[in-house]
Amino acid sequence: MEEVLIATSFLRAIIERSFMQHALITGVLIGVLAPLVGSFVVIKRLSLIADTLSHFSLAGLSIGLFFINILGLPLGDPLYIGMVFAVIGALLIEALRSYYKNYKEISMPIVISLGTALSALFISLSGGFNTSIFNYLFGSILTVSRQFVYIIIVLTSVILVLVAAxxxxxxxxxxxxxYAKLLGIRVGLFQFFSTVILALIVSLSIETVGVLLVSSLMIIPVAAxxxxxxxxxxTVLIAILFSEISVLMGLWLSFIFSIPSGATIVLFNIIILLSVVISRKIIGTWLIKEKNPETMRSSLPHKKDAT
Amino acid sequence: MRIDVDNLSFGYDYRTVLKNISFTLQSGDFLVLIGNNGSGKSTLVKCLLGINKVPEGKIYLDGQDIHNFKDWLRVGYVPQKFDDFNYEFPITVNEILNVTKFSKVDNDQKLQLLDRMGILKLQNENINELSGGQLQRVFITRALMNNPKLLILDEPTAGVDQENVIGFYRIVNDLNAEGVTIILVSHDTKGSKTNMSHIMNLDEGRAKYINVCDLDFQEESE
Structure with missing residues (x-):
């Protein structure tokens, strides 16, 4: 009976309170975008790129806070400066990847170091850690504005159309x-736009789970x-399903227990990943045992070795 | 597809790999490219595919300088290894073929091709669950998805069992008989039961070019 009341109060909050509606729309849309784009990131073995961009975006947010709060410049929401920085970070990564052709991964630590150093500098100049910085680090989905929701809706629509096209x-x-190059596809151009889009998604996801947890939204549902x-x-559809379950459960649990929504969403993603890994292990062992108990004693050859 | 290579030299940094290579292939010719490891076979293939950038006026495909050549969909390529392909993320045979298809190849033609390759039943399988031989046939089918006029095969039978090798050369010969120009890279010609019309033996970047139609191939290859 108590559970029904909690569920009812959660639904009532969504219907009656605009901040809950904003949180729900933002969470659901980021829940689609992050694993969709994350799938392509995982395939290309670039899982660290989201972390790199989120740290560079934090530099933009810190600089924005410094200019707005300390110098008093009317620059609007620091989030937009964070978005610009995420795009700059993305372009920097691409430039470094072209410069170090045989050591492309070098680009990530260089950009992440620059982003972290700039963040530390401007956070200090802005008077150290405060609520805004804490929200950027760990997310504050319950405080997203209506304007932000519109941006998310437009960006989601544009990205879905581009992916379909x-x-x-x-x-x-x-x-x-x-092989894409052989087919005459302009790989460089596609990569440039993909990285810019990735940067925009990363900077927008910061509102949901924060700088430190952004990459988890993109990578963990895909890994599961x-x-x-x-x-x-x-696989992409299942990743989106896992992501949406995590977002909705995370929002619900954070509403019930008054705990941070970003952390709850990420932890729920981890629970799903662990469940998948453990259940696969159990089912796999059971299947081998059922089919041929004798093979349990010997190691199985890798399928690719056989022709 | 006609291929003209005119006095091509190519190298990496300070090392010259190909030295003054010249040859012409008419549409429907079948060239077998042989040579030891490091002789320049794969480098020549990369030049023909436009991956290695060569100076203007060195390679012509269907009469067009390779720098201006746009019809890359008509060039099929099966790489020596499939290392460039990002494995482990699930994708089915059908999905690979569908995203590779940019020409007007309808579904029936695709199914016929899969049947011809003996992998029709595997079309909905995740490629991570295929054997090496099956995978090789998937990548050959991929190379054929846009009705190529030139097919370049870089040691395609390495690591494939004899039965599959015979079946593979039967398919390549059939394609050649249909007018597709073939360039087959191989360590030697002994295992190649092909319709070859030309052989090029690369030795330290220099080519010995033999027209099988003019010469007694059996004596030359012994």
């Missing part, structure tokens, strides 16, 4: 860049879905 090109580039999906499309 260039689905073939994006998938080929992600799985096999060399990879072990369940049988095809590319089903």
């Amino acid at each position: 260039f689905y073939k090109q994006i998938v080929i580039i992600s799985f096999d860049e060399s 879905a990879m072990k369940v999906g049988k095809s590319f499309k089903s």
Whole structure:
């Protein structure tokens, strides 16, 4: 009976309170975008890029807070400065990846170091840690503005249209860049726009789970879905499903227990990942045992070795 | 597709790999490119695919300088290894073929191609669950998805069992008989039961070019 009352009060809060509606819309849309784009990031083995961009975005947010709060410049919401910085960080990564052709991964620590150093400097100049900085670090989905919701809706629509329009090109580039070049696809151009879009999603996701947890929204649902999906499309859809379950459960639990929503969303993602890994392990062992108990004693050859 | 290579030299940094290579292939010709490891076979293939940038006037595809050539969909390529492909993320055979298809190849043609390759039943399988031989046939099918006029195969039968090798060369010969120009990179010609019309033996970047139609191939290859 108590659970029903809690669920009813959660639903009533969503219906009656605009901040809950904003949080729900933002969470659901980021819950679609993050694993969708995250899938392509994981395929290209660039999982660290989201972390790098979120740290560079924090530099923009810190600089924004410094200019607005200390110098009193009318620059609006620091989040927009964070978005600009995320895009600059993305371009910097691309430039460094072209410069160090054989050591492309070098770009990440360089950009993440620059972002963290700038953040530390401007947070200090702005008077140290305060509520705004804490919200940027760990997210504050319950405080998103109506204007922010509109931006998320527009960006989600644009990205979904772009993915649908260039689905073939994006998938080929992600799985096999060399073959994409052979087919005459302008890989460099696609990569440039993909990185800019990724930067925008990262900076917008900061509102949901914060700088320190952004990459988890993109990577963890995909990591879990990879072990369940049988095809590319089903894997992406399962990742979005896992992500949405985490967002909704995270919002609900944070409402009931008054705990941080960002952390709850991420922890729920981890619970799903662990459940998938453990259940696969149990089912796999059971299947081998059922099919051929003798093979349990010997190690199985890798399938790719057989022709 | 006609190919003209005119006095091509190519190198990386200070090392020259290809030295003054010249040859012409007419549409429907079948060139087998042989040579030891490091002789420049893969470098030449990368030049022909436009991956290695060569100076203007060195390579012409269907009469067009490779710098101006746009019809890359008509060039099929099966790489030596599939290392460039990002494995482990689930994707089915069908999904790979569908995203590769940019020409007007309808679904029936695709199914015929899969059947011809002997992988029709695998179309909905995740590629991570295929064997090496099955995977190789998937990538050959991928190379054929846009009706290529030129097919370049870089040691395609390495690590594939004899039965699959025979089946593979049967398919390549059929494609050649249909007018597709073939360039097959191989360590030697002994295992290649092909319709080859030309052989090029690369030795330290220099080419010995033999027209099989003019010469007694069996004697040359011994």
